[in-house]
Amino acid sequence: MVFKKLQAAISPTLYIQIWEHRLKVTNLKTGQVYEDAPLVAIETSPRGDKKVAAIGAAAGQLPLRSNIELVNPFSHARTLLNDFVIAETLIMHGVRNVCGKDLVPAAPAVIMHPMEKLDGGLTHIERKALRELALGAGARAVTVYQGEELSTRTLDFDALAKRDPDTRLSSKRQGQSPALVVIMVVIGIALFILSLLADAKDELNCEQAISTLEINHCAALELQAIEETLAHYLDVSRDRLDYDPVAVASLDAAQEAWVDYRSAHCDAVYDLWRDGTIRTVMAIECAKALTQDRTQILWQAYLTYMDSTPPVLPEPYPK
Secondary structure, three states: OHHHHHHHHHOOEEEEEEEOOEEEEEEOOOOOEEEEOOOEEEEEOOOOOEEEEEEOHHHHOOOOOOOEEEEOOOOOOOOOOOOHHHHHHHHHHHHHHHHOOOOOOOOOEEEEEEOOOOOOOOOHHHHHHHHHHHHHOOOOEEEEOOOOOOOOOOOOHHHHHHHOHHHHHHHHOOOOOHHHHHHHHHHHHHHHHHHHHOOOOOOOOHHHOOOHHHHHHHHHHHHHHHHHHHHHHHHHHHHHOOOOHHHHHHHHHHHHHHHHHHHHHHHHHHHHOOOOOOHHHHHHHHHHHHHHHHHHHHHHHHOOOOOOOOOOOOOOOOO
């Protein structure tokens, strides 16, 4: 608690405004402003490797070449968010310009403010996506704001956060750790990204994931698959015990206690890495490992026999 209060006192608050053709990041503590066109030039080498050649107006001034693609991640007919991976690159670039390259330990609090294409309001998935973009840039806290442009002289992060429906919702989740809340956010965004990639020529190759969002995306999908396996083995274990209500109740109590333990432990891992962009994937990896262990334990305790009878289900994670 003392650390968090100290961190809040010394860390900056950033106000990030996003238009289709403009990105503005304001450091409210120093007054420093980054403002540029939201453009990224992606250069493809003869071997097929891709790298960022330029960002902002400089990207638009590069000579036209067949191996350079100019991308605006905020340009789409229906929504302000189009390419999440490139958007993450731009947000990180803007944050570092107003905070310096090293955000540790003074990770910023960030206000994400989409400035246009808001007919009907933001969807829940869009709010999660904006929040994750800021977390990927190293934010310690994020709130998403909709409304008129805010005055940087009177802007109050805490007051805005209290009015953020996602903040209020998360505060009501009893027994759920911040780390696993972030994991749920990442999984939701990962599924949304998959829907976007369905129309793309090339789907994301997780073996070549580079950016924070890509890595989190792939780790979240792996966790989702592991969670589904655990749920299946747990259901079959319950079915085997349907003749004994006491045993089923004991299994459910043990599972509930394990969920609490996983939340507490992975929250501790998240806090250990709280000031780095790696924090989310570290929490996800923690949850993956413990979930695999729990599935193996259920299989051994409830789905195998003392003699040579084949198990009810295959061993989930043979060593």
